[in-house]
Amino acid sequence: MSTAAAPLPVTWAPRRTRAVLLPMCAVLVTVFTVMAFALPANWHLNDRVAMVVSGLLFAGVALMLARPRVSADADGVTVVNFVRSRRLAWAEIVRVNFRAGDPWVTLDLADGTALAAVGIQAGGGRERAIAAARTLRDLVEQRHAG
Structure with a gap:
């Protein structure tokens, strides 16, 4: 046991993981949104909305991993x-x-x-x-x- 008390409050978090995942969330939402607008004209609105929602869901999972x-x-x-x-x-x-x-x-x-x-x-x-x-x-x- 160390004799000096650690300063409180203190927080530990995996910084590298967050440094990768948080920007990735923004990239996922951006890429899926751009893909939704770049789809061919024969794709319906619900297909485009599904692309954006997919990007948001993937970003949500990445945010959970960064928690x-x-x-x-x-x-x-x-x-x-x-x-x-x-x-x-x-x-x-x-x-x-x-x-x-x-x-x-x-x-x-x-x-x-x-x-x-x-x-x-x-x-x-x-x-x-x-x-x-x-x-x-x-x-x-x-x-x-x-």
Whole structure:
């Protein structure tokens, strides 16, 4: 356990993933919209609308993939994954796990369950993810000791 407390609030998110996905959303909507207007004249309006809606749906999926983050503040931790988010008090977190080969951090909870914390993931750089996991682990241990 480190002796210095990490500054709060702190948020971890896969920045590279977001840097790729967010511009891709704009590109998807733009490309599908341009394609809808560039379709031959024999295509109907509903076909053109379907093209635009398809672009919006693909962009929506990409936005969901860009959502994950883990935020810690004085009261606890908020884990935002692809579809769901969950607020945890410090006392609810028993252990922070990030084993070799794991794609992301897993939190062991006091109720006996585990929660994936996808916001801290190896995909954005293994060393960076290890440092974030250690910081979160230290915060949990400090809150349990205090």
